[in-house]
Structure formats: structure tokens, C-alpha cells
Amino acid sequence: EVHLLESGGGLVQPGGSLRLSCAASGFSFHSYAMNWVRQAPGKGLEWVSGVNGGGTSYYADSVKARFTISRDNSKKTLYLQMNSLRAEDTAVYYCAKGRGWLVETSIDYWGQGTLVTVSS
Amino acid sequence: DIVMTQSPDSLAVSLGERATINCKSSQSVLNSSNNKNNLAWYQEKPGQPPKLLIYWASTRYSGVPDRFSGSGSGTDFTLTISSLQAEDVAVYYCQQYYSTLSSFGQGTKLEIK
Numbered sequence: 001e002v003h004l005l006e007s008g009g010g011l012v013q014p015g016g017s018l019r020l021s022c023a024a025s026g027f028s029f030h031s032y033a034m035n036w037v038r039q040a041p042g043k044g045l046e047w048v049s050g051v052n053g054g055g056t057s058y059y060a061d062s063v064k065a066r067f068t069i070s071r072d073n074s075k076k077t078l079y080l081q082m083n084s085l086r087a088e089d090t091a092v093y094y095c096a097k098g099r100g101w102l103v104e105t106s107i108d109y110w111g112q113g114t115l116v117t118v119s120s
Numbered sequence: 121d122i123v124m125t126q127s128p129d130s131l132a133v134s135l136g137e138r139a140t141i142n143c144k145s146s147q148s149v150l151n152s153s154n155n156k157n158n159l160a161w162y163q164e165k166p167g168q169p170p171k172l173l174i175y176w177a178s179t180r181y182s183g184v185p186d187r188f189s190g191s192g193s194g195t196d197f198t199l200t201i202s203s204l205q206a207e208d209v210a211v212y213y214c215q216q217y218y219s220t221l222s223s224f225g226q227g228t229k230l231e232i233k
Contacts, residue, residue, distance in 0.1 A: 035222070037224075044213065044225075044226050044227040045162075045164075045170065045215075045224040046224065047215075047221070047222040047223055050220070050222065058220045059221075060221060094169055094170075099175065103217075103220050103222070104151075104158060104217050104218065104219070104222075105217055106172060106175040106215065106217055107172060107215075108172050108181065110169035111169065112169060113169060
């Protein structure tokens, strides 16, 4: 059974940094694209970043140059390093598994999410 | 970037009736390499992560009831629930995965009339 467990969320001041982790199990992690999708309070889903099975990464314009996605296939873990955080980055961040190796794929499994709050 | 626009923003349908949600992309999401549309539909219920319903615009995901169906091609897509059940109350999102920068529609809230 596929499991995705996010961690690392919390309260951070504007301009601060946070690193999210997502521990994956139940599938061949290295064979699938992985994504981070966020949802601000009371708002819709926003795709943040994705990485294909080979490690090539992609970012939404709203986070480009501030966020870095990475994966450690040996640890079956996905990461999101978030720098220069802003109030508008406040959201639940979901780790999400793609259905294929490329990022151009739908998402078949989601974690339960971790809340990031950016506030002074 | 591809912008996804759903309509309506909210919808109230009687139990047993048909519900229809539309999704329009700012450019075609038809993948010429396999002649499939890179378009998915998700269902989100309060306090839960989204669930995949439909991919390739019309392929039902494993375990999804057959009252859910997807249609459309190019830039215009539709999610149809043929006979609304109480458990279908949720927010529904479309997503394009044609671009390496994926994007979601703003969501459609479905309620019981």
C-alpha cells in the first residue's frame, strides 16, 4: 500500500526558511515523478513543484528561485527547501505521487499534508 | 503557463440527478505523441487530501464508481456525475499535466439541492 508522510511544517517568520520532507513507502520510489501541491486556507489547489524520476525539477512561477525540490531515492524521501518565505506561502503542503516517471502525469496518491504558517 | 478555468464555481443538484462541471484550458492539452488529453479530475472532501477520479480526460481511475465520467478534447472538458449520491458532495478540480508546469482549475463546489 502506498503511503506518503509529510513532515517539517510549522510557524516561521516572513523571510525565514523551512524544509519539508515526505517519506514514501509501498512503491518503487525512483520510478515515479513526485510533486508538492499546496492549498492556502479556504482556497483551491496550487501545483508548486515537481521532479521526475531522474531528478529534473520544475517550479511554479510563484516559488521559482525561492523553493528547491529534491529527492533521495536511496531514502525514498522527497524534500522541499523553502527560503524567503512570504505570508502568501501559508498553506497545507501535500506530497503527491505521479502516475509515471515524467512530471507530465496525473497524481494518484497524496499525503495528508503539513501546514506551513508564515507570520510574525 | 496554461490557465485552467472551471465553471460553475458552485453547483447544487438534487439527489439522483445529473451534475455537470466544465473545465477550459487556455491552450490545447492534447498530447500529439499518444493522441490523449493530459487532463485529470480530482475530488476533495473536507479534511481529506484530493482523490484522483479521471485521467487522460476520460479514463476512470481504479475503484471510481461508473457514475463518474469525463469527456472533451483540446481545450474543453466536462466531468459528469450521472446520478448524484450524498457522498459526492465535495469540491472538484481539473488539472492539466500537458506542461511540465502543471496547473489546477479553481475548483467547483458541489452540493445537494
